[in-house]
Amino acid sequence: MKRIRGFGAVAVAGAVALALTGCQQGSSSGGSESGEGDAVTLQFQSLSDQPATQEAVKTIVDKWNADNDDVQVEIVQAGWDGTYDKLITQFAGGTAPDIIHYEASSIASFASDGYLADLTDYIDADLKSDISEGVWDSVTRDGEIIAYPSTLQSYMVFANADLLEAAGVEVPSGDTMTWEELQEIAKATTTGGNYGLGWGLASPTATMMSLALGYDGGFFDGEGTEASIEVGDAELAVPELIHEMAYTDKSIEPTSLTQSGSDVLASFYGGKVAMTVQGSYQAANIAKDAPEGFNWVALPPLEGSAGAIQAANPQTYSVNIDSEHVEESAEFLNFFMNGENLASIAYADALIPSSDSARAEVETMAADEPAWTQVLASGNGLEGPPFLKVEKYAEWKDTVATPAYQQYLADQITSEELSAQLSDGWTDING
Amino acid sequence: MSTATKTRREAKEDPRPVKRAGHRVRAQRREAIVLVIPALLPILIFSVIPLVSGVALGFTDATLARNAEINFIGLGNFIELFGDHRFWGSFGIGIVWAGAVALLTLIAAMGLALLLNSDLRLKGLTRVLALIPWAMPPVVIAIVWRMIYNPNSGPLNGVLESFGIPGVNWLGDFSTALPAVIVVGVWAGIPQTTVLLLAGMQSISAEQHEAAAVDGAGAFRRFWHITLPGLRPIIFAVTALDFIWQFNSFGLIYVLTEGGPGGRTMIPPLFTYLEAFRNREIGYASAMGDVLVIAILLILSLYLVNQFRQTKEARS
Numbered sequence: 001m002k003r004i005r006g007f008g009a010v011a012v013a014g015a016v017a018l019a020l021t022g023c024q025q026g027s028s029s030g031g032s033e034s035g036e037g038d039a040v041t042l043q044f045q046s047l048s049d050q051p052a053t054q055e056a057v058k059t060i061v062d063k064w065n066a067d068n069d070d071v072q073v074e075i076v077q078a079g080w081d082g083t084y085d086k087l088i089t090q091f092a093g094g095t096a097p098d099i100i101h102y103e104a105s106s107i108a109s110f111a112s113d114g115y116l117a118d119l120t121d122y123i124d125a126d127l128k129s130d131i132s133e134g135v136w137d138s139v140t141r142d143g144e145i146i147a148y149p150s151t152l153q154s155y156m157v158f159a160n161a162d163l164l165e166a167a168g169v170e171v172p173s174g175d176t177m178t179w180e181e182l183q184e185i186a187k188a189t190t191t192g193g194n195y196g197l198g199w200g201l202a203s204p205t206a207t208m209m210s211l212a213l214g215y216d217g218g219f220f221d222g223e224g225t226e227a228s229i230e231v232g233d234a235e236l237a238v239p240e241l242i243h244e245m246a247y248t249d250k251s252i253e254p255t256s257l258t259q260s261g262s263d264v265l266a267s268f269y270g271g272k273v274a275m276t277v278q279g280s281y282q283a284a285n286i287a288k289d290a291p292e293g294f295n296w297v298a299l300p301p302l303e304g305s306a307g308a309i310q311a312a313n314p315q316t317y318s319v320n321i322d323s324e325h326v327e328e329s330a331e332f333l334n335f336f337m338n339g340e341n342l343a344s345i346a347y348a349d350a351l352i353p354s355s356d357s358a359r360a361e362v363e364t365m366a367a368d369e370p371a372w373t374q375v376l377a378s379g380n381g382l383e384g385p386p387f388l389k390v391e392k393y394a395e396w397k398d399t400v401a402t403p404a405y406q407q408y409l410a411d412q413i414t415s416e417e418l419s420a421q422l423s424d425g426w427t428d429i430n431g
Numbered sequence: 432m433s434t435a436t437k438t439r440r441e442a443k444e445d446p447r448p449v450k451r452a453g454h455r456v457r458a459q460r461r462e463a464i465v466l467v468i469p470a471l472l473p474i475l476i477f478s479v480i481p482l483v484s485g486v487a488l489g490f491t492d493a494t495l496a497r498n499a500e501i502n503f504i505g506l507g508n509f510i511e512l513f514g515d516h517r518f519w520g521s522f523g524i525g526i527v528w529a530g531a532v533a534l535l536t537l538i539a540a541m542g543l544a545l546l547l548n549s550d551l552r553l554k555g556l557t558r559v560l561a562l563i564p565w566a567m568p569p570v571v572i573a574i575v576w577r578m579i580y581n582p583n584s585g586p587l588n589g590v591l592e593s594f595g596i597p598g599v600n601w602l603g604d605f606s607t608a609l610p611a612v613i614v615v616g617v618w619a620g621i622p623q624t625t626v627l628l629l630a631g632m633q634s635i636s637a638e639q640h641e642a643a644a645v646d647g648a649g650a651f652r653r654f655w656h657i658t659l660p661g662l663r664p665i666i667f668a669v670t671a672l673d674f675i676w677q678f679n680s681f682g683l684i685y686v687l688t689e690g691g692p693g694g695r696t697m698i699p700p701l702f703t704y705l706e707a708f709r710n711r712e713i714g715y716a717s718a719m720g721d722v723l724v725i726a727i728l729l730i731l732s733l734y735l736v737n738q739f740r741q742t743k744e745a746r747s
Binding site: 085088089092109114202255263321395402407410 | 600705
């Protein structure tokens with residue numbers, strides 16, 4: 001009998017030991033153990049998924065690896081879809097990479113959960129002064145800079161020049177374009193089975209939050225968990241206008257409102273819609289994928305009552321607080337973010353670089369591309385939005401705002417109900 | 432069976448001294464324990480411990496923050512959950528989804544099983560073909576169906592439009608999203624149910640059918656009075672299992688709609704997932720999981736009790 005008990009004890013002990021070593025492997029900081037000699041290997045989780053950008057990132061990393069034998073960087077390629085869920089499991093399981101690519105509004109909740117290293121003391125002084133205070137502010141939490149802001153996206157209107165011409169509409173050429181102009185062009189180009197505008201609003205919140213700034217619609221007041229919400233006329237201006245275009249003017253293709261931006265591009269190429277609103281990065285895709293002879297233009301930035309303002313929500317590069325090599329990671333990022341490197345990434349992605357030197361570089365690189373003029377022009381109106389400072393924004397966005405906007409854009413609820421859902425939902429979440 | 436062996440053993444051991452018999456039984460028990468341990472350990476480590484800790488998390492305020500402090504808060508989560516109308520809305524959608532899929536699967540699978548059971552040519556080939564959806568992972572099924580439902584370039588709308596019917600935005604429209612998702616659930620669930628029903632049909636003896644046919648019963652009456660009563664325990668088990676599986680399914684709907692549009696297909700597992708991995712409130716999410724398990728047990732026990740009562744009545 002004793003022997004049997006002993007056997008049982010050994011078996012249990014063995015299993016427990018197995019389980020524990022399993023945990024241990026998981027909690028080592030993202031495979032950043034030192035390799036041969038003293039060389040340090042940093043894991044760099046990059047989300048840049050367009051082929052040209054991947055190439056640009058790889059070139060920069062290769063250059064760094066060639067010059068720095070003691071600090072080697074290894075790219076871990078990931079995609080934008082599902083990154084939030086992936087990161088949260090990686091952090092909770094202790095397997096997050098050293099260097100993390102993401103965007104300011106979503107990284108905020110990881111910062112408040114304490115997973116991101118304070119980079120304030122590591123940032124290169126030249127780089128610090130090269131990027132505007134407003135953009136640095138978008139990645140600052142409680143006085144700590146928790147990420148390097150790299151490139152920014154704006155929403156742009158792309159138009160099929162031939163369809164505009166056929167409808168007798170002149171391509172707008174001013175510095176900006178008002179929403180009323182957009183509405184008129186959309187009405188004029190809606191003919192037969194074709195619509196004036198296709199707008200992929202399957203995930204509408206980010207777009208709505210950004211464009212609301214053009215009407216001075218900030219939604220949130222205050223910071224952290226103290227923030228309060230106000231959904232008034234300014235916040236509702238853009239959704240109401242889209243609603244009017246879709247259901248009164250019938251100039252927006254109704255199906256497109258439930259699709260993703262890239263799904264709508266297919267209708268745009270096929271000539272089913274004359275215009276489409278997309279993230280500026282789609283300029284790179286349109287240039288690459290559009291059928292031969294497709295005559296497209298980027299229209300001037302959209303202007304609301306408060307100006308052509310959109311939210312500055314930069315892509316970010318952060319460092320895992322549990323990484324054994326925070327300093328080396330920051331050094332690499334200082335290199336990664338220098339004017340030349342950042343410009344090559346921004347150019348490949350058709351995004352606006354955060355630093356002035358990179359911006360100047362992109363201007364010379366893209367001097368003869370008309371679409372780029374508009375992309376850079378839209379960059380002038382980017383302002384730090386209040387929601388970046390709100391701790392539970394990501395939560396509110398996914399569980400409250402997205403379904404509410406979807407219902408409003410599908411004409412299931414009125415704008416009063418939309419407003420009520422957005423503010424009541426915030427009260428529920430923020431407690 | 433166990434009672435039978437026990438009584439036989441008792442009868443044999445009766446004349447012997449009680450003490451020795453007790454000793455032998457104990458030795459046998461020990462042997463049994465040694466044999467069971469290797470099988471029990473993995474179950475304990477990989478099922479029971481995670482399950483128990485998951486249930487326990489529901490009584491805490493655990494979050495996914497770094498070095499989060501976990502405090503026991505008793506029934507706090509459950510009280511909050513009780514007033515959470517979004518959760519109960521999603522619960523209602525889950526019942527509609529699981530109930531509809533389980534019932535429709537049963538009806539469709541019954542038809543298919545009857546067809547496969549009849550003596551058709553190429554029987555072997557058709558039986559294999561009917562299994563194909565089973566061989567596909569849910570994510571692949573969902574991606575294929577998303578293409579079929581695509582409002583602009585999908586074959587479904589293509590066929591409708593060629594008949595002059597305007598296309599429907601299947602997964603994007605508020606009124607069609609849930610039915611469209613249910614159709615996919617049924618399609619994916621049919622093979623399993625069919626195979627089980629087919630096996631049941633083949634265990635019903637052909638003589639009964641022949642006898643009924645001689646007595647002049649038509650195909651429908653034979654189905655109603657012979658096949659259906661014979662299949663009853665299988666139908667009950669399959670439907671109950673389908674209901675549980677579908678209520679807990681995740682991948683299919685996550686890929687098809689992600690709970691959209693406007694939360695119209697937000698079944699409870701998706702809702703719980705969002706709470707755990709978007710809102711990072713794993714304590715609250717675990718409480719949701721606990722409630723779901725209890726709810727399913729309650730629904731099923733109602734069904735079970737009813738079934739047992741009926742079989743008892745049928746026997747007596």
